[in-house]
Amino acid sequence: MTLVIGLTGGIASGKSTVSRMLLEMGLPVIDADVIAKRIVEIGQHSYELIIQTFGEEVLNDDLSINRAKLGSIIFNDDVQRQKLNAIVHPAVRKNMLEEQKKLVEQGNETIVLDIPLLFESDLTHLVDKTIVVYVDDEVQVERLMKRNHFTLVEATSRISSQMPLKKKVALADEVINNNGTMEETKKQLLKILTNWNVIYSK
Ligand SMILES: CC(C)(COP(=O)(O)OP(=O)(O)OC[C@H]1O[C@@H](n2cnc3c(N)ncnc32)[C@H](O)[C@@H]1O)[C@@H](O)C(=O)NCCC(=O)NCCS
Numbered sequence: 001m002t003l004v005i006g007l008t009g010g011i012a013s014g015k016s017t018v019s020r021m022l023l024e025m026g027l028p029v030i031d032a033d034v035i036a037k038r039i040v041e042i043g044q045h046s047y048e049l050i051i052q053t054f055g056e057e058v059l060n061d062d063l064s065i066n067r068a069k070l071g072s073i074i075f076n077d078d079v080q081r082q083k084l085n086a087i088v089h090p091a092v093r094k095n096m097l098e099e100q101k102k103l104v105e106q107g108n109e110t111i112v113l114d115i116p117l118l119f120e121s122d123l124t125h126l127v128d129k130t131i132v133v134y135v136d137d138e139v140q141v142e143r144l145m146k147r148n149h150f151t152l153v154e155a156t157s158r159i160s161s162q163m164p165l166k167k168k169v170a171l172a173d174e175v176i177n178n179n180g181t182m183e184e185t186k187k188q189l190l191k192i193l194t195n196w197n198v199i200y201s202k
């Protein structure tokens with residue numbers, strides 16, 4: 001039996017940081033953000049649908065999707081965000097399940113799905129256990145502004161497009177508090193994996 005772990009959290013709460021730790025420990029991680037980027041590359045079906053829906057003004061000069069532009073539209077307008085979600089999410093889910101199938105066939109006993117919108121999109125039936133990476137509101141805003149060079153308004157609009165992180169904590173099987181150092185985060189991760197009898201190589 002394969003154990004499928006759903007890794008989630010809020011924007012900039014530290015999911016990719018924890019994913020990296022898991023990969024370094026030799027555990028396979030499927031990243032929904034990476035898939036969501038791949039399926040909107042030039043020529044993909046979702047790419048065409050995005051142009052039909054949002055127009056050519058969301059394209060860069062080289063015809064690739066201008067992610068900053070599309071982001072500024074969808075994170076300020078619920079209706080537009082639902083439209084993008086309806087285009088991208090089914091394709092992300094299909095690709096994730098295909099990747100998961102391959103990993104199961106290769107004999108992996110543990111597979112991690114890094115899905116930012118695991119709870120918002122009601123995808124918990126795809127996983128056996130959930131881990132939420134949590135940070136306090138101030139830490140989240142600060143790290144998001146720093147990483148993306150966002151203003152306070154830009155950071156806040158993105159955070160408020162998601163389920164409040166405290167609500168995700170209440171829904172989680174396990175929570176990693178990522179307010180502290182990376183070492184403290186790693187320690188919490190190792191404890192959870194040990195409790196779940198997950199075997200890792202490094
Ligand atoms: C709007 C887009 C183009 C902005 O791209 P950008 O490179 O700036 O951000 P990136 O894709 O790296 O996402 C960063 C984070 O934003 C948050 N986020 C992204 N999309 C959404 C969304 N539709 N609703 C709420 N939060 C979102 C997630 O926490 C994600 O980890 C992009 O996020 C996108 O295509 N979003 C729709 C697909 C989606 O829902 N992806 C998230 C998981 S499948």
Ligand SMILES: Nc1ncnc2c1ncn2[C@@H]1O[C@H](COP(=O)(O)OP(=O)(O)OP(=O)(O)O)[C@@H](O)[C@H]1O
Nearest residue numbers: 010011012013014015016017143147178180181182
């Ligand atoms: N414990 C930590 N201490 C200091 N900085 C951290 C810590 N954890 C993460 N960061 C930084 O905070 C930012 C957000 O982390 P990360 O990219 O892992 O979040 P994420 O949840 O994957 O974000 P997104 O939802 O946008 O994909 C990054 O710049 C990262 O380097």
